[in-house]
Amino acid sequence: MKDISLHILDIVENSTQAGATLIEINLFEDTAHDLLTLSIRDNGKGMAKSLLKKARDPFTTTRTTRRVGMGISLLEQAAREAHGNLKITSKPGAGTEITAAFRLSHIDRKPIGDLGSTMATLIMGNPRVDFILRTNTGGEPAEINTREIKAELEEVSITNPLILNHIREFFNQ
Numbered sequence: 336m337k338d339i340s341l342h343i344l345d346i347v348e349n350s351t352q353a354g355a356t357l358i359e360i361n362l363f364e365d366t367a368h369d370l371l372t373l374s375i376r377d378n379g380k381g382m383a384k385s386l387l388k389k390a391r392d393p394f395t396t397t398r399t400t401r402r403v404g405m406g407i408s409l410l411e412q413a414a415r416e417a418h419g420n421l422k423i424t425s426k427p428g429a430g431t432e433i434t435a436a437f438r439l440s441h442i443d444r445k446p447i448g449d450l451g452s453t454m455a456t457l458i459m460g461n462p463r464v465d466f467i468l469r470t471n472t473g474g475e476p477a478e479i480n481t482r483e484i485k486a487e488l489e490e491v492s493i494t495n496p497l498i499l500n501h502i503r504e505f506f507n508q
């Protein structure tokens with residue numbers, strides 16, 4: 336995966352598979368500590384201790400279609416390549432949070448990529464899931480909360496192409 340946005344797409348898929356109805360994504364730069372931190376928190380079914388212990392192992396998956404599960408291990412590898420690390424906290428019945436830290440200025444730190452398109456794709460593919468995305472990556476801090484957007488839209492669907500385009504552009508300016 337060439338950028339962090341693609342890892343976000345992939346990690347969020349775990350959350351939707353786990354039945355999450357609310358997914359919070361935070362992406363923050365901390366120049367003082369030379370850190371870029373991504374966290375993805377969901378209210379899905381969570382992981383039992385035994386699964387949590389081995390979740391970052393590429394041979395761990397609860398998929399039935401194949402024997403490898405790459406999402407978490409690839410994100411951990413990306414974090415380590417940029418002198419960072421990955422943490423997972425999870426509680427059965429409560430949810431999961433995955434935090435990846437990267438050394439911001441590290442030459443092997445992947446670029447953030449197209450966050451706007453990633454969010455538009457996630458919202459389009461999961462219209463019943465609510466997303467909160469908060470970013471503070473150099474420019475102005477930005478936040479979207481799909482629950483609030485849906486309330487304001489009333490009759491109009493959040494998957495309306497004009498709305499998705501607006502969301503895409505909001506993050507890419």
Ligand SMILES: Nc1ncnc2c1ncn2[C@@H]1O[C@H](COP(=O)(O)OP(=O)(O)OP(=O)(O)O)[C@@H](O)[C@H]1O
Pocket residue numbers: 345349350353377379380381382386390391395396397398403404405406407408430431
């Ligand atoms: N947010 C989550 N909530 C509950 N379980 C999770 C969550 N994220 C990961 N898991 C568990 O950890 C396993 C490993 O996740 P990982 O993303 O590495 O692989 P995968 O999703 O199984 O396969 P792939 O990502 O390659 O499609 C999953 O199969 C799932 O059982």
Ligand SMILES: [Mg+2]
Pocket residue numbers: 345346348349404405406407
């Ligand atoms: Mg996965």
